[in-house]
Amino acid sequence: MPSPSSPPPQGPVDATRVPRYGGPTTFARLPRLDEVSRADVAVVGLPFDSGVSYRPGARFGPGHIRASSKLLRPYNPALGVSPFAAQQVADAGDLGLNPFDIGEALRETETALTRLTEDGATVMALGGDHTLALPALRALARQHGKLAVLHFDAHLDTWDTYFGAPYTHGTPFRRASEEGLLDLERCLHVGTRGPLYSEQDLEDDAVLGFQVVRADDYEVDGVAGAVDRVRRRLGDGPVYVSVDIDVLDPAAAPGTGTPEAGGLTSRELLNTLRGLTGLNVVGADVVEVAPAYDHAEITGIAAAHVTYELLSVLAATRKGR
Numbered sequence: 001m002p003s004p005s006s007p008p009p010q011g012p013v014d015a016t017r018v019p020r021y022g023g024p025t026t027f028a029r030l031p032r033l034d035e036v037s038r039a040d041v042a043v044v045g046l047p048f049d050s051g052v053s054y055r056p057g058a059r060f061g062p063g064h065i066r067a068s069s070k071l072l073r074p075y076n077p078a079l080g081v082s083p084f085a086a087q088q089v090a091d092a093g094d095l096g097l098n099p100f101d102i103g104e105a106l107r108e109t110e111t112a113l114t115r116l117t118e119d120g121a122t123v124m125a126l127g128g129d130h131t132l133a134l135p136a137l138r139a140l141a142r143q144h145g146k147l148a149v150l151h152f153d154a155h156l157d158t159w160d161t162y163f164g165a166p167y168t169h170g171t172p173f174r175r176a177s178e179e180g181l182l183d184l185e186r187c188l189h190v191g192t193r194g195p196l197y198s199e200q201d202l203e204d205d206a207v208l209g210f211q212v213v214r215a216d217d218y219e220v221d222g223v224a225g226a227v228d229r230v231r232r233r234l235g236d237g238p239v240y241v242s243v244d245i246d247v248l249d250p251a252a253a254p255g256t257g258t259p260e261a262g263g264l265t266s267r268e269l270l271n272t273l274r275g276l277t278g279l280n281v282v283g284a285d286v287v288e289v290a291p292a293y294d295h296a297e298i299t300g301i302a303a304a305h306v307t308y309e310l311l312s313v314l315a316a317t318r319k320g321r
C-alpha cells in the first residue's frame with residue numbers, strides 16, 4: 001500500500017486535452033513504469049508466439065491491444081471504481097523475448113516478472129501466446145505458494161506435447177500442474193468447447209486439478225451461475241487469472257490463432273470478470289491476440305476491455321468492495 005506521503009496515482013493523459021489518436025502509445029495512455037516512483041500494477045507486453053500450433057502472429061498482440069485501448073475512460077460504472085485513480089497502474093513496455101529458443105524465452109519471462117513483482121507490482125501481462133502463462137505461474141508461485149488458476153479459454157491447454165515439444169501454447173497448465181505450482185483443489189477452466197483429441201483429455205484434465213465451466217453452461221446457468229461456481233472453487237487463496245481471447249466467440253474475437261465456434265459473448269466475459277471482485281488475484285494475463293486476423297480492432301478492443309475489467313477488479317478489491 002502507498003504510504004500517506006506517496007504521491008497520488010498518475011493516470012492516463014486527459015482525452016479532453018490531448019486527442020486520443022495522439023499522445024502516448026502505452027496501455028490506456030497511462031504513464032510508463034519509469035515515469036512513476038512505484039506501481040501497484042504493471043502492465044507488461046510479452047511479444048512471443050513461438051509456441052503456437054496453428055496461425056502465428058500473437059507476437060504482435062501487445063502493441064495491438066495498446067493501440068486498441070485508446071478509448072478507455074477513467075471511470076468504470078459497472079464496478080463503481082476508477083481503476084487508474086485507486087491504484088498506480090503503469091506500462092512496463094515489452095520484454096525482449098528470444099523467438100528461436102522457447103526455454104530461453106520462458107526463463108526471460110520468469111526473471112522479468114519476478115523482478116516486477118519484487119518491486120511490489122501486480123503483473124498484468126499482455127500476450128503473446130499462451131505458452132508464457134507457465135513462467136508467470138513459476139514466478140508467482142515462488143512468491144505466493146500454490147496458486148489457483150482461473151483459466152478462460154476455448155481450449156484446455158493441459159495437453160502433453162506437440163511434435164514431442166513440452167513447452168507450447170497447448171500445454172502450459174499441464175506443465176504447471178506437474179511442477180507443483182497449482183492448488184489442485186482450486187483450478188478451473190471457463191468457456192471450453194469444441195473438439196478434443198479424445199475423451200481421455202478431460203480425464204487427464206481433472207487429475208491435473210481442473211474443473212470446467214463449459215461455454216454451453218452459460219446457455220443454462222448464465223453469468224451468475226458461472227460466477228457462483230468460480231467463486232466457490234477459488235476460495236480465499238491466491239488466484240492467477242489467465243484469459244485466452246479465443247474464449248470469446250470468433251464473432252467477438254476473430255483475431256486469434258486457434259478460433260473455435262460457439263464461444264462467449266464479450267458481455268458474458270466482461271460480466272464474469274466483474275464477478276471476481278474481492279478475490280485474491282495476484283496476477284493476470286490476456287493472451288493469444290493475433291492482429292493479422294483482426295478486423296476494425298474487434299479483438300484488440302475486446303482484449304483492452306478485458307484488461308480494463310481486470311484492473312478494475314484489482315482496484316475495487318483494494319478499496320474493500
Ligand SMILES: N=C(N)NCCCC(=O)O
Nearest residue numbers: 053130155169170258288
Ligand atoms: N492456447 C491456445 N490458444 N490454443 C491451443 C490449441 C492447441 C491445439 O492446436 O490443439
Ligand SMILES: [Zn+2]
Nearest residue numbers: 154155244246
Ligand atoms: Zn485457446
Ligand SMILES: [Zn+2]
Nearest residue numbers: 130153157244
Ligand atoms: Zn490458450
